[in-house]
Amino acid sequence: MKNSSIIILEAFYGMEGLKYLYFMIFFMLYMFVLFANTTVIFVVISNKVLHKPMHIFLCHLAVNGIYGSTALLPPLLGTLMSPSHEISLAGCKAQTYFLHTYAIIEFTILSVMCYDRYVAICYPLQYHAIMTITKVCKLIAFSWGYPLVAFALFFILTLRLAICRNIIGRVYCSNYSLVKLSCDDTNVVSAIGLLSVVVYTFPQLAMTFYSYGHILKICFTATKESKIKALKTCTPHLFAILNYSVGCFFEIVQSRFDTSYLPFETQIFMSLYFLIFPPILNPAIYGLSVQALRGNIFRLCGSRNKLLPLK
Numbered sequence: 474m475k476n477s478s479i480i481i482l483e484a485f486y487g488m489e490g491l492k493y494l495y496f497m498i499f500f501m502l503y504m505f506v507l508f509a510n511t512t513v514i515f516v517v518i519s520n521k522v523l524h525k526p527m528h529i530f531l532c533h534l535a536v537n538g539i540y541g542s543t544a545l546l547p548p549l550l551g552t553l554m555s556p557s558h559e560i561s562l563a564g565c566k567a568q569t570y571f572l573h574t575y576a577i578i579e580f581t582i583l584s585v586m587c588y589d590r591y592v593a594i595c596y597p598l599q600y601h602a603i604m605t606i607t608k609v610c611k612l613i614a615f616s617w618g619y620p621l622v623a624f625a626l627f628f629i630l631t632l633r634l635a636i637c638r639n640i641i642g643r644v645y646c647s648n649y650s651l652v653k654l655s656c657d658d659t660n661v662v663s664a665i666g667l668l669s670v671v672v673y674t675f676p677q678l679a680m681t682f683y684s685y686g687h688i689l690k691i692c693f694t695a696t697k698e699s700k701i702k703a704l705k706t707c708t709p710h711l712f713a714i715l716n717y718s719v720g721c722f723f724e725i726v727q728s729r730f731d732t733s734y735l736p737f738e739t740q741i742f743m744s745l746y747f748l749i750f751p752p753i754l755n756p757a758i759y760g761l762s763v764q765a766l767r768g769n770i771f772r773l774c775g776s777r778n779k780l781l782p783l784k
Contacts, residue, residue, distance in 0.1 A: 538752030541575030720747025
């Protein structure tokens, strides 16, 4: 087959027996992602008290959660209910770009939030002077612009490959899956791919390790009360990073190693973890852990409940 224009997502055939159950599960997950992240965005935007760097970054984390989930779940639901479980090559390439940029943007925003926590803990008196609105805007522009451009520069190589196979054994498209479909020599592309991973993750890793290295250094010499305060400040962010790292680990294992010996449900769970669970758990982690945000969310829910008719 030469230059196939149709891609078959083979993993969907394993869902045939319970596809209506899977449809309801994924549909409810998508609705929850939209509700939870939209709530965070609305609460942050509508309350001037929350117009602070940490909450602004959290707002963008929620926007990215909606971006990634929308790139995955609506196409997944449509393909699941399709008898042929096919997706166009153009649609597959578009989904690849959206999902990979979502992943890099997520990591970049989390690293920027590391820097914000570093400034808040290590330079509390100079925090507002350092984290000016100009710097916040620059960090937000970096969080979105760098991943979108960095991955696009590499993805051009994948787009130029001739596709001679058309079966992907997953429920969504990825760059590595597209490369494996090519009949060209992909060794150079694979080598550049490994280099590009370093290029569009090194700044984030450097910022994360630098920030938490200084935070740990401060904690070793701080008072007990200061250590507890720093721990409370960093705990939600550490949980978010851990949650995202687990998803990335699952994705790397599934992409690079044979996991066919695992139960089908486990394979689906591992492949979708980093695309579904961070957008679900991030609002819960920050909504319940950050006092100012939690209070505003509860007040919003309470005001809605007052509008409900009494029985």
